[in-house]
Amino acid sequence: MNTDERRFEVLRAIVADYVSNQEPVGSKALVERHNLGVSSATVRNDMAALEEDGYITQPHTSAGRVPTDKGYRLFVDRLSEVKPLSSPERRAIRSFLEGAYDLDDVLRRSVRLLAQLTRQVAVVQYPTLxxxxxxxxxxxxxxxxxxxxxxxxxxxxxxxxxxxxxxxxxxxxxxxxxxxxxxxxxxxxxxxxxxxxxxxxxxxxxxxxxxxxxxxxxxxxxxxxHPEERLVLGGTANLTRNVADFPGSLRQVLEALEEQVVVLKLLAASRDPGTVLVHIGEENEAAEMRSTSVVSIGYGSRDNLLGGMGVVGPTRMDYPGTMAAVLAVASYVGDILTAR
CATH class of the missing domain: 3.30.390.10 (Enolase-like, N-terminal domain)
Known part of the structure; x- marks a missing residue:
C-alpha cells in the first residue's frame, strides 16, 4: 500500500468513527479500533498530512480530528459504487411502496420510508408535468x-x-x-x-x-x-436529534426546507435515475444549506425522468448507507410510476 492509499485508509477510519460516535477521533483510538497495520507514530504523521491538505481539522482544543467538507468529498468520490441494500431490506421497500393506491400515496410513502431508512429529512418532488x-x-x-x-x-x-x-x-x-x-x-x-x-x-x-x-x-x-413546484417532505424532526451538527444554523436549515425553492434547485440537478449526486456542505449554493449534505437522484426511467428525490442531513452522515437507500427507493418509485 503506497502512502496516498494508506492516508486514505486513515481518512476513511476517521470518517467511520466520527459518523458513528460524534466524537473527534484521535490517533490512539484509530490504532485500537482499526487494523491499519502501521504504528501510532505513522498514523499521527498521516493525520498531520491529512490536516495540512485540508481533509481533516482539529475542532477547538480537542486532541482529536474531524473530517472537513473536502475530506467527506474525497471519501464519497472514492466509493467505487453504491453498495446495494440487502435482499430483506429491498423486499421491505418493495412491499411497502406497492401497497400505495395513487400517486400522492406513493410519494407520501416514499418520504416516510426514506426518512426512516436514513434518519434524515427526505424530500420528493412531484412528477414534472x-x-x-x-x-x-x-x-x-x-x-x-x-x-x-x-x-x-x-x-x-x-x-x-x-x-x-x-x-x-x-x-x-x-x-x-x-x-x-x-x-x-x-x-x-x-x-x-x-x-x-x-x-x-x-x-x-x-x-x-x-x-x-x-x-x-x-x-x-x-x-x-406546473406542479413541479410541489415537494413532499418527511422526517424534519430528524434534524433536531443532532443539533450540534448545525452550529447556530438549524433554524436557517428548517426555514430553507420550508421555502422549498432552495430544495427544488438542489433536486433539479438530479437528472439521471441511475446516478446518486452528493452535495457536501460548502458545495451547496444556498448559504442556509452549507451545514448540510444533500444526497439526491432522479426517479423514473432513463427516457422518462419524472422528478428528483433525496435526503438532507448534516455533513456528518453515513454516506454509503444513505446513498444506497436513496438509490433503492428511487428505483422502486420509478418502476411503480412508469409501469402504471
Missing amino acids: SRSTVRHLEVLAITPARLMLVLITDTGRVDQRSVDLGDVITEENVARMRAMLNSAMVGKRLSDASAEVAELPDRAPAELRDVVLRVSTVLIESLVE
Whole structure:
C-alpha cells in the first residue's frame, strides 16, 4: 500500500468513527479500533498530512480530528459504487411502496420510508408535468349545463376541473366531445396536448364550437400549470436529534426546507435515475444549506425522468448507507410510476 492509499485508509477510519460516535477521533483510538497495520507514530504523521491538505481539522482544543467538507468529498468520490441494500431490506421497500393506491400515496410513502431508512429529512418532488403524457381524459356531465373534466397522465396524476357551459348539452354531444378531445390529446406530452387543444375550437362543428372553446380554455390551464413546484417532505424532526451538527444554523436549515425553492434547485440537478449526486456542505449554493449534505437522484426511467428525490442531513452522515437507500427507493418509485 503506497502512502496516498494508506492516508486514505486513515481518512476513511476517521470518517467511520466520527459518523458513528460524534466524537473527534484521535490517533490512539484509530490504532485500537482499526487494523491499519502501521504504528501510532505513522498514523499521527498521516493525520498531520491529512490536516495540512485540508481533509481533516482539529475542532477547538480537542486532541482529536474531524473530517472537513473536502475530506467527506474525497471519501464519497472514492466509493467505487453504491453498495446495494440487502435482499430483506429491498423486499421491505418493495412491499411497502406497492401497497400505495395513487400517486400522492406513493410519494407520501416514499418520504416516510426514506426518512426512516436514513434518519434524515427526505424530500420528493412531484412528477414534472412537462415530461408527462396524457393517458386519458374523462368528460362527465354533472348537470345538463356543467361538465367535470378528469385528466389522467402516465405518471398517475389525476387533475379534476369543472366547466360551466352556459347552456345545456346532450349526452350525445358530451360523447362526441370526449372522443374529439381524447383523439387530440392521448399519448402526447402535456405541452403538445395543450397546443392541440388550442386548435380544437376552430375545427369543431358549429353547434359544439362554443362548448369546445370553454372546455379547451379550462384544459389548457390544467395542462400548462406546473406542479413541479410541489415537494413532499418527511422526517424534519430528524434534524433536531443532532443539533450540534448545525452550529447556530438549524433554524436557517428548517426555514430553507420550508421555502422549498432552495430544495427544488438542489433536486433539479438530479437528472439521471441511475446516478446518486452528493452535495457536501460548502458545495451547496444556498448559504442556509452549507451545514448540510444533500444526497439526491432522479426517479423514473432513463427516457422518462419524472422528478428528483433525496435526503438532507448534516455533513456528518453515513454516506454509503444513505446513498444506497436513496438509490433503492428511487428505483422502486420509478418502476411503480412508469409501469402504471
